[in-house]
Amino acid sequence: MGAIAGPGKHVELAKFKPFYIGLLLSIAILIASPLLFATRCSYAPCRSSSAVLGLLGAIGAALLLVAIHESAHYTAARLLHVPGARLVFNRRLGAVMLDYNYMTPKQYVVVALAPQLLTPILLWAAILTSGFAALALCIMGAANLAGGAPDIVNALYFGLVHGSAERFHLLYRWDGSVEGGVVEYRDKLVVYVMRTA
Numbered sequence: 001m002g003a004i005a006g007p008g009k010h011v012e013l014a015k016f017k018p019f020y021i022g023l024l025l026s027i028a029i030l031i032a033s034p035l036l037f038a039t040r041c042s043y044a045p046c047r048s049s050s051a052v053l054g055l056l057g058a059i060g061a062a063l064l065l066v067a068i069h070e071s072a073h074y075t076a077a078r079l080l081h082v083p084g085a086r087l088v089f090n091r092r093l094g095a096v097m098l099d100y101n102y103m104t105p106k107q108y109v110v111v112a113l114a115p116q117l118l119t120p121i122l123l124w125a126a127i128l129t130s131g132f133a134a135l136a137l138c139i140m141g142a143a144n145l146a147g148g149a150p151d152i153v154n155a156l157y158f159g160l161v162h163g164s165a166e167r168f169h170l171l172y173r174w175d176g177s178v179e180g181g182v183v184e185y186r187d188k189l190v191v192y193v194m195r196t197a
Contacts, residue, residue, distance in 0.1 A: 009185075014192045018157040022150030029149060033142035061136045065143055066095065069115040073098040076114035080107045091177050102167040102184075105159060112155035119145045158183070162190070
């Protein structure tokens with residue numbers, strides 16, 4: 001990856017941080033999700049041992065979904081020929097995530113939204129099934145939507161606000177974890193950081 005700063009480019013520190021809006025949306029989805037779970041599994045007694053096993057299976061399915069979610073980001077990035085696309089473990093977030101050298105705005109929007117193709121499929125399958133299969137599908141759909149909420153907000157925000165930018169870069173901390181991003185224009189760099197301290 002080449003240097004992004006050059007002659008005539010000034011740097012702006014972005015005041016608005018769409019990531020936090022996405023994080024709040026994630027929390028709201030997770031809080032609202034039990035209502036959906038309750039309607040799909042209202043017949044099951046809570047004290048049943050099979051209910052506990054079903055719930056453990058659903059949680060396992062949600063963890064599997066994390067791998068599928070990140071694989072969707074990665075597959076979309078590879079199909080769009082994003083330079084340096086790879087999956088890495090982010091120590092700060094404690095999760096696997098997509099890493100890359102840079103993306104164009106169009107690539108960013110498509111890659112960010114790619115995992116959400118799974119959400120309507122999972123929720124529709126939950127409607128068509130019942131019992132613990134429905135519970136597992138509900139949890140997976142809600143987890144995919146909640147986990148992808150920051151991606152959705154970022155894709156909409158960056159697509160609308162920075163659609164004319166040349167490219168996006170990830171911004172790293174000293175320990176290798178992602179701290180934010182840099183939007184590169186011909187004459188300026190707009191820097192987004194997750195925290196200012």
